[in-house]
Amino acid sequence: MQLCGRGVTCVRGGREVFAGLDFKAVSGEAVAVVGRNGSGKTSLLRLIAGLLIPAGGTIVLDGGDADMTLPEQCHYLGHRDALKPALSVQENLSFWADFLGGERGDAAESLAIVGLDHATHLPAAFLSAGQRRRLSLARLLTVRRPVWLLDEPTNALDVAGQDMFSGLMRQHVASGGLIIAATHAPLGIESRELRIGGVA
Numbered sequence: 001m002q003l004c005g006r007g008v009t010c011v012r013g014g015r016e017v018f019a020g021l022d023f024k025a026v027s028g029e030a031v032a033v034v035g036r037n038g039s040g041k042t043s044l045l046r047l048i049a050g051l052l053i054p055a056g057g058t059i060v061l062d063g064g065d066a067d068m069t070l071p072e073q074c075h076y077l078g079h080r081d082a083l084k085p086a087l088s089v090q091e092n093l094s095f096w097a098d099f100l101g102g103e104r105g106d107a108a109e110s111l112a113i114v115g116l117d118h119a120t121h122l123p124a125a126f127l128s129a130g131q132r133r134r135l136s137l138a139r140l141l142t143v144r145r146p147v148w149l150l151d152e153p154t155n156a157l158d159v160a161g162q163d164m165f166s167g168l169m170r171q172h173v174a175s176g177g178l179i180i181a182a183t184h185a186p187l188g189i190e191s192r193e194l195r196i197g198g199v200a
């Protein structure tokens with residue numbers, strides 16, 4: 001499996017953020033997207049996820065599931081945790097599993113892995129920032145998708161949480177997945193750097 005961007009141009013609010021960007025990520029690899037604030041790291045992830053339309057160029061996944069679009073094969077985890085505050089931890093995860101569809105893993109096991117098995121019935125509104133992040137990470141495990149697009153994934157995680165997440169990323173790439181992560185901090189696993197917008 002290979003994700004390939006050719007000549008990708010991003011325009012937001014009528015302003016060109018980046019132009020002519022070439023990039024590639026293959027199965028078993030993590031790519032860390034780095035660059036100064038506003039250089040377009042989040043925008044690039046959203047372009048790959050199909051949440052923004054490129055103003056130019058192409059983004060193609062070769063060797064994936066031919067019956068599915070690229071966005072259908074991606075998990076996009078934004079830096080803001082997309083949770084419904086009135087729903088419980090378990091209900092939030094069920095919502096995402098229903099919304100995303102496809103092959104579904106064991107939700108209880110996913111919550112145990114991210115360390116939220118003690119809080120399954122707690123409304124998401126009561127979670128701490130790190131717990132909200134952990135609940136978002138549980139999505140990656142409950143619904144299997146090969147391409148993980150992660151925006152500042154370790155934000156708010158404590159040291160143990162960062163270690164746990166490094167292990168999950170390692171397993172994902174070892175099983176043939178690929179990761180593209182926008183980050184200002186070290187990703188926590190071996191990764192190749194994709195710098196956008198020049199030197200910070």
Ligand SMILES: Nc1ncnc2c1ncn2[C@@H]1O[C@H](COP(=O)(O)OP(=O)(O)OP(=O)(O)O)[C@@H](O)[C@H]1O
Nearest residue numbers: 012013017035036037038039040041042043044182
């Ligand atoms: N909805 C929007 N409308 C107009 N401009 C936008 C919009 N969203 C983002 N931008 C602009 O696009 C540019 C790139 O933003 P983006 O969030 O992709 O950068 P980033 O590299 O992820 O930044 P950071 O390191 O601060 O998270 C910024 O100049 C930003 O102001």
